[in-house]
Amino acid sequence: MNLLNMDAENRVVLNVGGIRHETYKATLKKIPATRLSRLTEALANYDPVLNEYFFDRHPGVFAQVLNYYRTGKLHYPTDVCGPLFEEELEFWGLDANQVEPCCWMTYTQGRGKFGRVSVTRRGAHVTATYGDMPGAHRFEWVNPNS
Structure with missing residues (x-):
């Protein structure tokens, strides 16, 4: 097996709300006990024809979720309300208290404004x-x- 095939076998495609994201399986293992850390091909949302997992979720919030796995820093997207962000984090199995200090005020104000x-x-x-x-x-x- 050559290096190119090995690299392809270590990658995973996540289709979230129609937007395809590609990352390494090892990246998703960085945060244990979460939905993404437990992906298997036996799951109903895995499509063997397209070789991807499909989630009908908010793609903009997911970009921040995936970035959290990659960098270890969870940022709050300012184009969504706090309750939607919390709902998405809950779905993915992430803790809202991990929001970075630079986004914390905006996030908590967004929660209170509508809550x-x-x-x-x-x-x-x-x-x-x-x-x-x-x-x-x-x-x-x-x-x-x-």
């Missing part, structure tokens, strides 16, 4: 405010049966 809901009831009127930042969404309902 707070306050509800006020006054008789038949119900007001819900989503977020505590300027421009937060506010909705009001009136119970017609009251």
